[in-house]
Amino acid sequence: MVQAAVPSxxxxxxxxxxxxxxQAEIEQLILSGELAVGRRINxxxxxxxxxxxxxxxxxxxxxxxxxxxVRSEKNRGVFVREVSVAEAxxxxxxxxxxxxxxxxxxxxxxxPEQLRDMQAVVAEMDAATGAHDIKCYHALNLKxxxxxxxxxxxxxxxxxxxxxxxxxxxxxxRGLQDGGGFAVSNTEHKAVVEAxxxxxxxxxxxxxxxxxxxxxxxxxKA
Amino acid sequence: MVQAAVPSxxxxxxxxxxxxxxQAEIEQLILSGELAVGRRINxxxxxxxxxxxxxxxxxxxxxxxxxxxVRSEKNRGVFVREVSVAEAxxxxxxxxxxxxxxxxxxxxxxxPEQLRDMQAVVAEMDAATGAHDIKCYHALNLKxxxxxxxxxxxxxxxxxxxxxxxxxxxxxxRGLQDGGGFAVSNTEHKAVVEAxxxxxxxxxxxxxxxxxxxxxxxxxKA
DNA sequence: CGGCTGAAAATTGTCAACAATCTGCAATTA
DNA sequence: TAATTGCAGATTGTTGACAATTTTCAGCCG
Numbered sequence: 001m002v003q004a005a006v007p008s009x010x011x012x013x014x015x016x017x018x019x020x021x022x023q024a025e026i027e028q029l030i031l032s033g034e035l036a037v038g039r040r041i042n043x044x045x046x047x048x049x050x051x052x053x054x055x056x057x058x059x060x061x062x063x064x065x066x067x068x069x070v071r072s073e074k075n076r077g078v079f080v081r082e083v084s085v086a087e088a089x090x091x092x093x094x095x096x097x098x099x100x101x102x103x104x105x106x107x108x109x110x111x112p113e114q115l116r117d118m119q120a121v122v123a124e125m126d127a128a129t130g131a132h133d134i135k136c137y138h139a140l141n142l143k144x145x146x147x148x149x150x151x152x153x154x155x156x157x158x159x160x161x162x163x164x165x166x167x168x169x170x171x172x173x174r175g176l177q178d179g180g181g182f183a184v185s186n187t188e189h190k191a192v193v194e195a196x197x198x199x200x201x202x203x204x205x206x207x208x209x210x211x212x213x214x215x216x217x218x219x220x221k222a
Numbered sequence: 223m224v225q226a227a228v229p230s231x232x233x234x235x236x237x238x239x240x241x242x243x244x245q246a247e248i249e250q251l252i253l254s255g256e257l258a259v260g261r262r263i264n265x266x267x268x269x270x271x272x273x274x275x276x277x278x279x280x281x282x283x284x285x286x287x288x289x290x291x292v293r294s295e296k297n298r299g300v301f302v303r304e305v306s307v308a309e310a311x312x313x314x315x316x317x318x319x320x321x322x323x324x325x326x327x328x329x330x331x332x333x334p335e336q337l338r339d340m341q342a343v344v345a346e347m348d349a350a351t352g353a354h355d356i357k358c359y360h361a362l363n364l365k366x367x368x369x370x371x372x373x374x375x376x377x378x379x380x381x382x383x384x385x386x387x388x389x390x391x392x393x394x395x396r397g398l399q400d401g402g403g404f405a406v407s408n409t410e411h412k413a414v415v416e417a418x419x420x421x422x423x424x425x426x427x428x429x430x431x432x433x434x435x436x437x438x439x440x441x442x443k444a
Numbered sequence: 445c446g447g448c449t450g451a452a453a454a455t456t457g458t459c460a461a462c463a464a465t466c467t468g469c470a471a472t473t474a
Numbered sequence: 475t476a477a478t479t480g481c482a483g484a485t486t487g488t489t490g491a492c493a494a495t496t497t498t499c500a501g502c503c504g
Binding site: 239240241274275276277278296297298299 | 490
């Protein structure tokens with residue numbers, strides 16, 4: 001019996017190239033923390049693990065280097081990047097500007113259905129806050145901001161934003177701090193969603209930017 | 223700012239890897255238009271041209287794919303990307319937001335020496351405008367905006383901005399339009415530099431954003 | 445004449461081997 | 475003992491060959 005739900009592994013393998021697949025795989029390994037930050041990545045090990053030769057692995061690592069998830073030293077190997085506080089600050093600078101843009105656009109374009117989806121996620125975050133489920137809250141928080149940038153309807157903006165977000169994710173992996181203030185953070189989310197519901201693009205932009213600013217402040221506290 | 227001699231080819235080859243070198247080389251080939259947009263890139267040809275095997279070429283192409291200068295189709299090859307008007311519009315959306323940020327930061331941080339450098343480039347652009355030297359004006363214009371983002375003092379912002387700018391450059395390669403309005407464009411530059419000289423970050427940000435908006439409008443006219 | 449078929453050529457995808465370089469450690473020497 | 479040297483193992487860098495796939499084009503049929 002065949003599972004028709006997933007777009008079928010066959011099609012995935014046919015459309016995406018092998019290096020592309022392992023690129024996504026390695027990215028997950030990094031973002032999940034299984035490949036510790038700062039550590040060297042052994043090409044042969046990965047090749048063995050994925051059951052292929054080193055060629056595709058090297059191509060994947062080259063792509064990951066371009067997206068700044070790894071850095072490469074000639075004849076020494078590629079390392080999982082360590083994002084410093086200073087660089088996280090740089091990223092936040094850019095992110096604040098982009099969040100304002102995202103807020104404006106999403107307030108202009110969000111459909112009623114999309115609005116309901118966002119409200120649902122915010123409600124789930126409330127539940128996670130009540131249950132003190134930090135992991136769940138983080139996952140939902142990521143999902144929420146992913147939805148926002150998607151609903152902004154600008155593919156290039158999405159790409160740019162995701163790239164920066166990955167850098168921030170990498171930073172948090174260094175010393176996974178609690179950060180605290182879930183309730184406060186979700187209060188800000190609610191205000192954003194309300195502004196979107198009112199189709200007030202200026203206010204949404206301002207609120208989402210401020211949310212980024214506060215998020216940066218919470219990072220500094222930890 | 224003076225270019226302090228090239229850091230010697232030896233050092234370059236020792237620090238940068240072979241794929242990294244050819245990546246920069248291919249990027250130049252694309253941005254200079256020598257590799258026409260939309261055309262397929264032949265790996266063997268490039269390998270022959272640069273005197274190496276296909277391995278490093280493939281790695282370079284993967285990196286270029288990640289930076290969206292080429293797209294890759296499985297078993298068919300990689301193609302120089304064609305940037306549509308719609309995508310150029312998307313890029314401009316992001317660029318406007320970033321230009322405002324750049325303006326703010328540069329107004330806060332620019333040193334007197336940097337200010338003089340910027341004024342010098344603007345003067346050169348005036349000369350190029352008088353001589354109707356379009357090519358020269360374009361080069362100086364690129365240089366000017368590169369200086370601005372550099373002087374903003376945020377490396378990640380610089381990376382992000384340059385990536386988007388390359389996309390726009392690729393778009394212009396499709397049908398290299400004159401666009402017109404050099405004099406107008408440089409008038410805007412002058413206003414920006416004046417605001418920087420006054421260390422008025424809010425005004426500089428607003429002006430630089432508006433400059434991007436006008437630039438987009440000029441693109442649409444052509 | 446136009447479209448189909450299929451084999452040859454061209455091209456990409458992957459691999460395994462070799463060369464170059466780095467790392468760690470033991471032996472040597474002052 | 476501390477520093478240095480040299481060797482062995484491990485790892486990355488690059489290559490050429492082969493497999494898989496696509497493209498091209500001549501021949502054929504309607």
